Amino acid sequence: MSKALNTFTNGLLRENPTFGLVLGMCPTLATTTSAINGMSMGLATLFVLVCSNVVISLLRNLIPDKVHIPAYIVVIASFVTMVQLLMQAYLPAIYETLGLFIPLIVVNCIVLGRAEAFAAKNNAGLSALDGLGMGLGFTLSLTVLGAVRELLGSGMCFNMPVFPENYGMLIFVLAPGAFIALAYLMALIQKLMKK
Amino acid sequence: MVYLLIIISAIFVNNIVFSQFLGICPFLGVSKKIDTAAGMGAAVTFVLTLATVVTYLLQHFVLIPFHVEFLQTILFILVIAALVQMIEIVLKKISPSLYQALGVFLPLITTNCCILGVAILVGDGTWAGKVPGAEANLLQGTIYAFATAVGFAVALILFAGIREQLAMNKIPKAMQGTPIALLTAGLLAMAFMGFSGVV
Amino acid sequence: MKRLESNLTNMVLSLTVVALAAAALLGGLYVVTAEPIAKQKQEKQQAAIISVLPAVEGLTIGEPETLDGMTLYKAFAGETWEGTAVEVAENGFGGTFKVMVGFDKEGNVVNYEVLEHQETPGLGDHMTSWFKTDKNRQSVIGKSPETTKFVVSKDGGDVDAITAATISSRAFLRAVEKAYAAYKSGEVQAVSGASILQQEAPAAGSGTEADTEGAEQQPINDTQL
Numbered sequence: 001m002s003k004a005l006n007t008f009t010n011g012l013l014r015e016n017p018t019f020g021l022v023l024g025m026c027p028t029l030a031t032t033t034s035a036i037n038g039m040s041m042g043l044a045t046l047f048v049l050v051c052s053n054v055v056i057s058l059l060r061n062l063i064p065d066k067v068h069i070p071a072y073i074v075v076i077a078s079f080v081t082m083v084q085l086l087m088q089a090y091l092p093a094i095y096e097t098l099g100l101f102i103p104l105i106v107v108n109c110i111v112l113g114r115a116e117a118f119a120a121k122n123n124a125g126l127s128a129l130d131g132l133g134m135g136l137g138f139t140l141s142l143t144v145l146g147a148v149r150e151l152l153g154s155g156m157c158f159n160m161p162v163f164p165e166n167y168g169m170l171i172f173v174l175a176p177g178a179f180i181a182l183a184y185l186m187a188l189i190q191k192l193m194k195k
Numbered sequence: 196m197v198y199l200l201i202i203i204s205a206i207f208v209n210n211i212v213f214s215q216f217l218g219i220c221p222f223l224g225v226s227k228k229i230d231t232a233a234g235m236g237a238a239v240t241f242v243l244t245l246a247t248v249v250t251y252l253l254q255h256f257v258l259i260p261f262h263v264e265f266l267q268t269i270l271f272i273l274v275i276a277a278l279v280q281m282i283e284i285v286l287k288k289i290s291p292s293l294y295q296a297l298g299v300f301l302p303l304i305t306t307n308c309c310i311l312g313v314a315i316l317v318g319d320g321t322w323a324g325k326v327p328g329a330e331a332n333l334l335q336g337t338i339y340a341f342a343t344a345v346g347f348a349v350a351l352i353l354f355a356g357i358r359e360q361l362a363m364n365k366i367p368k369a370m371q372g373t374p375i376a377l378l379t380a381g382l383l384a385m386a387f388m389g390f391s392g393v394v
Numbered sequence: 395m396k397r398l399e400s401n402l403t404n405m406v407l408s409l410t411v412v413a414l415a416a417a418a419l420l421g422g423l424y425v426v427t428a429e430p431i432a433k434q435k436q437e438k439q440q441a442a443i444i445s446v447l448p449a450v451e452g453l454t455i456g457e458p459e460t461l462d463g464m465t466l467y468k469a470f471a472g473e474t475w476e477g478t479a480v481e482v483a484e485n486g487f488g489g490t491f492k493v494m495v496g497f498d499k500e501g502n503v504v505n506y507e508v509l510e511h512q513e514t515p516g517l518g519d520h521m522t523s524w525f526k527t528d529k530n531r532q533s534v535i536g537k538s539p540e541t542t543k544f545v546v547s548k549d550g551g552d553v554d555a556i557t558a559a560t561i562s563s564r565a566f567l568r569a570v571e572k573a574y575a576a577y578k579s580g581e582v583q584a585v586s587g588a589s590i591l592q593q594e595a596p597a598a599g600s601g602t603e604a605d606t607e608g609a610e611q612q613p614i615n616d617t618q619l
Contacts, residue, residue: 022312025223026308030216033515063408064400071412073276077269077370078416085265085423089430091440103268103315144252154516172517175214178386179381183374191369265424324488325512387451391514392487392561 007126011133013150018141019181019189023109028138028142029178035158038146040094041155044087046132047106048079054121054133073106074116080105098158110134144195149173149181197328198338204326204394205342211309212350213384214391218309222351223376225300227362232355236348238300239307240341242282246275246310247317248342251333254318271314276305309347313340326394355382443467443479446496446505450476464576476502478577484569487561488512491521497571501538503570519564525566530554539561539574 027045032038055075063071079104084102087095093187095102105111114134150156153172155163171177211217225235241272250271258264281308283301300304304310316322318329322339329335357379398404443455447469453476456468465481477498481489491511496504508522525534531547532554544567545551546560555563 022223023220025219026216029219059412061397063412064398065402066400067405067409070273070276070520071409073272074269074409074412077272081265081268082423085420085427085431086266089427089434092434094433098314100315104217104308104312106268106272107306107311109306112306114208148458150557168516171385173516174388174514176381176384177217179377179384181351183370183377183381186377187367187369187374190374194368223459266417268421324510327485327490 002046004050004126004129006082008129008133010129011062011135012137012140013131015134016141017110018138018145019135019186021110021113023113024138026104027108028145029175029182031098031101032146032178033173034150034156035143037094038142038144039139040091040097042135044069044083044098044102045108045138046135047083047112047180048076049111049135050128050131051079052076052111053114053119053127054124056115057124057127058124060120065125068120072112076111076115077106082119085152110138145178145182148185149177152181153177197326197335200394201326201329201335201339202342202345204350205339206271207340208386208394209325209394210346210350210387210390211313211343212347213380213387215312217298217312218307218347218390220345221303221307221375222354222380225303225317226228226351226355226358226376229352233350234296234346235300235303236299236344236351237307238304239347240344242275242279242301242304243310243313243344243347245282245312246278248333248337249274249278250314250318251336256320267315268311271318273313275310275314279305309343313343328350333334348389350383357383402521408509414551419478441505442494442509443469446479446494448477448496448498448504455479458539461576461580462572466574466580468580473520475499478580480573480576482569482573482576483566483619484572486513486521486565487512487518487559488514491565491568491569493566493573495570497538497577499573500563501540501577502536503534506570513562514559520556520559521566523546523560524556524563525553532556533568538573544557544571544574 010160011017014018015021018028021120024045027041031041050074052075057073059071059075080103082097083105084095101139114130122130147157149172150160153168154166154172155161155168155176169177172181205211209215212219212222221239225231246334253270253274254264254267258267258270279301283294283298286297286301313322317331317336317340321338322336323329323331326339329339358376361375361379370378398408412618423586430524440455444453447453450469450471452471453469456470460469463483467479467481467607468475468572477496479496479607481492485493489512491513492509494509495506495508498504506525511519511521513519513521524532527533528535531552534542534544534553537544542553543551544553546553546555546563546567548555548560549564553567587588
């Protein structure tokens with residue numbers, strides 16, 4: 001039981017994909033213009049991560065070593081395409097906002113990284129938990145970064161006005177703000193973790 | 196004239212790293228030294244241009260005629276992975292010196308999202324919306340892909356130059372490592388914002 | 395269970411099985427989602443057209459017409475022409491943007507809807523609502539390019555530009571002017587189309603026959619809304 005719990009919290013906190021492992025930076029920076037966008041991106045990645053982890057874990061002994069990378073890529077790309085189709089059909093507005101970054105989940109280092117490092121060595125249950133933990137950790141950090149940028153940039157939090165928009169620092173919604181906000185958040189977390 | 200616009204737009208105005216956020220992982224990962232940055236930049240330029248041509252042809256002669264556009268993601272990533280492997284093998288055979296220079300970067304390139312990203316942008320033709328007068332055909336798409344890769348190399352080399360200098364400075368403990376790199380990238384992105392509206 | 399050996403048969407077999415399974419799964423899902431996806435797109439287009447046209451009961455949209463790269467959707471209530479929605483593309487600050495502009499019979503802007511854009515978030519992207527907001531001289535709603543000068547006030551026109559986004563604003567107003575020009579040249583045709591129908595309809599006796607007879611013009615009843 002403690003192993004399961006450990007696996008789950010590992011991705012959430014200690015090895016948080018964004019702040020701990022520094023993986024998946026492209027969607028982290030690009031889609032966090034608001035808290036909602038960040039969260040949607042995180043959840044889409046979570047879905048792919050959990051599904052591909054489970055399937056790869058089940059197939060791990062049926063795939064010869066030499067071809068494991070292409071096989072994993074096929075599995076991951078299939079789930080990404082599924083997300084694309086489902087989002088286009090039922091959540092077209094969010095699909096349009098996230099745009100290119102939905103198909104790019106395929107090349108998100110977290111997904112292939114977890115498949116290689118965890119799912120290929122553990123059973124399906126643990127792999128699902130690992131995917132869930134990592135996915136939630138990713139979602140959490142994207143939501144926090146999105147919320148910070150939205151609050152500073154346009155004076156809103158989850159689309160709720162906090163202070164008048166005229167006082168927003170526009171730069172945080174634009175590209176440079178993504179780098180700067182993430183830099184300070186990361187520094188803050190490094191500082192807190194040291195203690 | 197339109198070719199010039201495409202090139203300026205792809206390198207400066209819509210720089211792939213600073214305004215489109217593609218290829219951030221290698222951008223942060225292999226930017227500690229100018230030499231390695233230049234090697235990575237060259238490898239990406241090579242693969243990106245080639246991959247875009249191949250995927251464009253696949254999109255227009257396989258996916259669209261058979262109405263299976265939804266298989267784009269899966270097909271493109273497999274083709275890119277195979278292509279990178281092939282380039283590695285061919286380079287080893289025909290040009291050992293080039294292989295020595297680029298070889299170590301090639302395996303990293305498959306998961307570099309700027310390759311798949313640009314392949315999709317050119318395949319769908321959406322890139323043309325950013326450049327007035329551009330048409331989403333093979334020639335212009337290839338030029339766009341090449342220029343985008345050059346933009347990536349420019350960003351990477353600039354960034355590596357700054358990081359080499361930064362390494363000699365005293366930086367507050369909490370800011371060491373990734374945070375200071377991100378902050379530098381943020382300032383560079385701000386500088387690149389100055390190009391917006393040029394094209 | 396031991397991991398399968400990396401011999402050729404195993405490798406080819408496992409890859410084929412994985413690829414086939416993936417293809418089957420995706421093919422199935424594609425068939426299931428194809429209809430909702432097509433419906434979503436259609437609905438979005440229709441919603442954009444309706445939202446920029448005058449609010450008249452029983453509006454029907456005619457067959458789309460293209461003119462200089464713009465798409466015109468003419469709207470009819472029964473047989474009378476009520477207005478036209480024009481979809482127009484223009485180069486903005488960050489790239490091409492698409493806007494749907496609706497005009498009523500008199501040529502006044504009824505409403506507009508920005509369909510796609512790449513303007514800077516927080517600056518140029520205010521165009522989605524700026525020119526609809528009734529504040530100072532920034533709204534274009536209810537005005538006609540005939541009487542109002544659709545140029546930003548900085549350039550001596552009658553419309554206030556978006557704060558700090560003059561280039562986007564100029565582009566937007568240019569798009570509206572272009573749409574108006576298309577509306578103007580399409581108008582004559584539309585009026586005559588409607589009047590032909592009006593003449594033919596009584597002669598033909600019933601509406602359905604009138605439709606088949608007026609097939610060349612075909613301005614109405616393509617999409618019942």
